[in-house]
Amino acid sequence: MNDIARHIVVSGGFDDIRCRDIRFLHEASKLGPLHVLLWSDECVRAATGRDPKFPLSERQYLLDAVRYVHRIHPIEKPSDPHVLPAVATVQPRTWVVRSQDDNPAKRAFCDSLGIQYRVLSEKDLTGFPDEPASANASPSRKKVIVTGCYDWFHSGHVRFFEEVSELGDLYVVVGHDANIRLLKGEGHPMFSQDQRRYIVGSIRYVTQAL
Known part of the structure; x- marks a missing residue:
């Protein structure tokens, strides 16, 4: 075939x-x-x-x-x-x-x-499987860390990840629900940290979402 x-x-x-x-x-x-x-x-x-x-x-x-x-x-x-x-x-x-x-x-x-x-x-x-670090991660590249809420995920986030990933292997720290609630008030986040971490980790420019 x-x-x-x-x-x-x-x-x-x-x-x-x-x-x-x-x-x-x-x-x-x-x-x-x-x-x-x-x-x-x-x-x-x-x-x-x-x-x-x-x-x-x-x-x-x-x-x-x-x-x-x-x-x-x-x-x-x-x-x-x-x-x-x-x-x-x-x-x-x-x-x-x-x-x-x-x-x-x-x-x-x-x-x-x-x-x-x-x-x-x-x-x-059901569920949001944790993805291991990308197989493309390289010991010889710089490790780049960014943080954020990523609560309503959109193409602007993707563009940011694409640009930053040019600097090295990209690790994204996704904000904890409690921290976002303190930062933005009741009603936030709109999506749980598991959901937000999963969708960030699905982007090919991200080495790992944490």
């Missing part, structure tokens, strides 16, 4: 990406190199009836920084969300979906083309 037939595929808008989205990508990537069919702004509008919060270029930039994603394929024209849009360089082996997105139409589509269909349940996505 050649490499083009071994792709694991997910499809969607991935707008305003959150920890649950990263968990989904993480688990899907365990099946093989993960290819994301990323909907354009027009596709998001057609599927949801509203504009995306973030444009395609920003969504693609953030997703491309996620270490579990092998390659992104922007999908320009709206199509039936219950089928995989045709991409010349992708011949899926497995289409992975979340349980809330599972439906008979998707199953029938996969059956008709001999594509494996994998549904990830809520149980599959």
Whole structure:
């Protein structure tokens, strides 16, 4: 079987990406190199009836920084969300979906083309696994440490990590819930330290989130 037939595929808008989205990508990537069919702004509008919060270029930039994603394929024209849009360089082996997105139409589509269909349940996505330090860490490089809350993660954080990682192996210390509450007041953080540390650690420019 050649490499083009071994792709694991997910499809969607991935707008305003959150920890649950990263968990989904993480688990899907365990099946093989993960290819994301990323909907354009027009596709998001057609599927949801509203504009995306973030444009395609920003969504693609953030997703491309996620270490579990092998390659992104922007999908320009709206199509039936219950089928995989045709991409010349992708011949899926497995289409992975979340349980809330599972439906008979998707199953029938996969059956008709001999594509494996994998549904990830809520149980599959529980917890926030601690990632070891990146295998790319080098004893000969400087160790760079940054700190922060990273409470509502966005592309600006990714850009910061990308730039700082040029200085050496990047270790990110994520603020403890109690410290952030003291700093910002009640109602903060919006996301737990486990969630924030997990999403920071998913970024390929980060050697390790602490």
